[in-house]
Amino acid sequence: MSTPNNHIPTILIIGAGPGGLLLYHGIQKHLNKNVKKFYVKIFERDIGPQDRWQGYNIGLHPNGVKSLISCLSESLVSRLPEVIPNPIHENEYHGRIYCDHKGTEISRSTSLYLKSLFELATMPTYSTASIISYRNRLRDLMLEGVDIQWGKKCIGYDESDNEVWAIFQDGTRVRGDILIGCDGINSPIRKQKLPRLQLFDYGITQVLIDVAPNKKLMDRIIALNGNFLVHKTFGQDGDTTASMMRLIPIENNITENTPDDQIHYRITLIYTYYTYWDKNINVDDNNPRFNCTSFTTKKG
Ligand SMILES: Cc1cc2nc3c(=O)[nH]c(=O)nc-3n(C[C@H](O)[C@H](O)[C@H](O)COP(=O)(O)OP(=O)(O)OC[C@H]3O[C@@H](n4cnc5c(N)ncnc54)[C@H](O)[C@@H]3O)c2cc1C
Numbered sequence: 001m002s003t004p005n006n007h008i009p010t011i012l013i014i015g016a017g018p019g020g021l022l023l024y025h026g027i028q029k030h031l032n033k034n035v036k037k038f039y040v041k042i043f044e045r046d047i048g049p050q051d052r053w054q055g056y057n058i059g060l061h062p063n064g065v066k067s068l069i070s071c072l073s074e075s076l077v078s079r080l081p082e083v084i085p086n087p088i089h090e091n092e093y094h095g096r097i098y099c100d101h102k103g104t105e106i107s108r109s110t111s112l113y114l115k116s117l118f119e120l121a122t123m124p125t126y127s128t129a130s131i132i133s134y135r136n137r138l139r140d141l142m143l144e145g146v147d148i149q150w151g152k153k154c155i156g157y158d159e160s161d162n163e164v165w166a167i168f169q170d171g172t173r174v175r176g177d178i179l180i181g182c183d184g185i186n187s188p189i190r191k192q193k194l195p196r197l198q199l200f201d202y203g204i205t206q207v208l209i210d211v212a213p214n215k216k217l218m219d220r221i222i223a224l225n226g227n228f229l230v231h232k233t234f235g236q237d238g239d240t241t242a243s244m245m246r247l248i249p250i251e252n253n254i255t256e257n258t259p260d261d262q263i264h265y266r267i268t269l270i271y272t273y274y275t276y277w278d279k280n281i282n283v284d285d286n287n288p289r290f291n292c293t294s295f296t297t298k299k300g
Contacts, residue, residue: 008037012166012176014154014189016044018058020182021142026071041174042146043166045153045183049143054136056210056266057246059229061130065120076141083138084117084131084248096128096230103233130229132246154183156192205275211267212250215260221245221267239273 011027013020024042031038046052060068069077097108109128114120117131153169157179164179181189190197213221222245225231232242246266254263 008039009177010039010041010175011178011180012164012174013040013042013180013182014166015181015183015187016042016046016143016146016148017182017184018139018142020044020180021139021146022067022071023180023182024146025073025076025142029071029073041149041176043149043152043154043168043174045151047151049140049148049150051150054139056135056250057132057248058135058138059130060117060120060133061125062120062123062127063125065117065131066125069118069121072142073145076144079141080117083133083141095228096232097226097228099231099233101234101236106234108228132229132248134248134252137252154181154188156188201275203275204272205278206270206272209269211269212264213267215263215265218245218247218265218267237274239271242270242272244268244270 013024020042024040027038027040032040068080072080095109098106100106114129114131117133120129120131123129151170152172154166155169156167158165158167158173159179162177164176165173166176166179167173179189181187181193183189185199225243227247228245230242230244232240234240244267246268248265250264250266251258251262
């Protein structure tokens with residue numbers, strides 16, 4: 001079966017996360033305006049934009065900001081500052097510090113005071129500089145002007161030489177010329193296309209706990225530990241302990257008059273260790289104290 005020359009191909013994007021949405025905008029900006037016309041359809045399993053909590057924050061690195069600027073329309077790019085607090089807290093320095101198990105400093109990255117996220121786009125891609133944005137605001141911005149088909153959970157696809165059909169859990173099928181899976185880590189598209197590509201378990205476990213100190217407490221923590229986005233300590237056995245301090249308020253509606261004890265920040269405490277250490281830990285659900293026989297053994 002041949003395709004007529006005037007045929008306008010249809011791209012099917014599965015998943016309206018950051019990847020799928022940015023791809024959608026990039027196609028509209030770079031292909032549809034300049035190179036070749038495509039119809040683009042985007043499908044999301046969530047039933048609507050507010051269906052699922054999107055998380056507090058997402059860190060933007062130079063590459064991320066460059067990609068946003070490259071793919072989004074000029075009007076959305078001009079509104080990117082809406083996804084970070086305005087004004088940026090004057091103490092938000094985005095630095096990283098690494099220490100040994102005794103707390104002695106090993107290295108630190110330059111602490112930058114970024115006045116705007118656009119400054120990041122001028123930095124080299126290998127830079128460790130980053131800026132924290134509100135994850136929900138970033139997604140809401142990227143959803144603007146995009147005609148998402150909500151409540152469409154893709155369960156697989158059928159393909160022939162020159163067409164592809166996305167198959168959905170609700171029993172419907174949609175025809176396209178190109179199918180792109182932007183459906184996250186458990187992608188059914190990937191599982192069907194590349195069944196031998198399995199997730200690889202590195203044998204490492206990471207435990208993350210979020211705490212939300214108010215501004216008064218946060219100021220004391222900074223006075224004690226310094227002002228770093230990431231503070232990482234290497235243990236003696238290959239384990240690491242880290243804290244990530246986000247100095248932008250969790251609340252979206254902070255004004256100059258908001259009392260300090262009603263402004264909360266997010267600190268994520270992260271402990272990373274070899275998964276096989278779990279075998280040495282006996283947890284009694286009726287007794288929150290656990291018994292660790294040995295943390296230093298290297299044998300499973
Ligand atoms: C705890 C944590 C913290 C992180 N922090 C950062 C950070 O600070 N900075 C950073 O850059 N990255 C961070 N990441 C990574 C970042 O979240 C991911 O790289 C990013 O979300 C990947 O985007 P994505 O669009 O590819 O996939 P996803 O965000 O997973 O989006 C996939 C979308 O597809 C939809 N979907 C899934 N299956 C189907 C289906 N079958 N049919 C239809 N739709 C489907 C989902 O509902 C979702 O909307 C973090 C990740 C985690 C887990």
